[in-house]
Amino acid sequence: MFKQFHKESQGGISKAQFREVMKDIGVTDAFLQDLIFKVFDDNHDNTINFREFVCALSVMTRGCPDEKLEFAFHMYDIDGNGYITKDELAQIMESFYKLVGPLVTFSGKKYESPAQLVDEFFVQMDANHDNRISLQEYKDGALRNPDIIQGLKLFA
Numbered sequence: 001m002f003k004q005f006h007k008e009s010q011g012g013i014s015k016a017q018f019r020e021v022m023k024d025i026g027v028t029d030a031f032l033q034d035l036i037f038k039v040f041d042d043n044h045d046n047t048i049n050f051r052e053f054v055c056a057l058s059v060m061t062r063g064c065p066d067e068k069l070e071f072a073f074h075m076y077d078i079d080g081n082g083y084i085t086k087d088e089l090a091q092i093m094e095s096f097y098k099l100v101g102p103l104v105t106f107s108g109k110k111y112e113s114p115a116q117l118v119d120e121f122f123v124q125m126d127a128n129h130d131n132r133i134s135l136q137e138y139k140d141g142a143l144r145n146p147d148i149i150q151g152l153k154l155f156a
Helices: 002-009 015-024 030-040 050-062 065-076 086-100 114-125 134-142 145-153
Strands: 083-085 133-134
Touching: 015 030, 030 050, 030 065, 030 114, 050 065, 065 086, 065 134, 065 145, 083 086, 086 114, 114 134, 133 134, 134 145
Parallel strands: none
Antiparallel strands: 083 133
16 A cells, blocks of 8 residues: 555655545535645645655545544534634535535534534533533544444444
């Protein structure tokens, strides 16, 4: 795997190369591409090296629930300040909405708009009502949410 990665990527995958791969698998929204790139690029050098690539895939496919939740949290925390805000989550949900259309949970609940999902998400997750969600609030809330629990099993 390393030899193929090194041959194809010449030591690392640039953001432009990553975007092309994402387009090939159907993720055409540049904002979502950049979010995913950000969580793969662990050292923030604007390339994904082999170690970062393997570690991210490992978390997504074989990680424990805690690792998967941290991975998702870091994707949602766009500015990297340690909190998810309504604006950050709204940006992400708008992009998801463009990608897949109406948002439906594993349990079948349908959201008419990304804003409706964001509002409900904050009601469930923002335990101290400060209009931002910390990593601990996210983990605690996620483990009480059957749809998120089901989502954690997707790559297991």
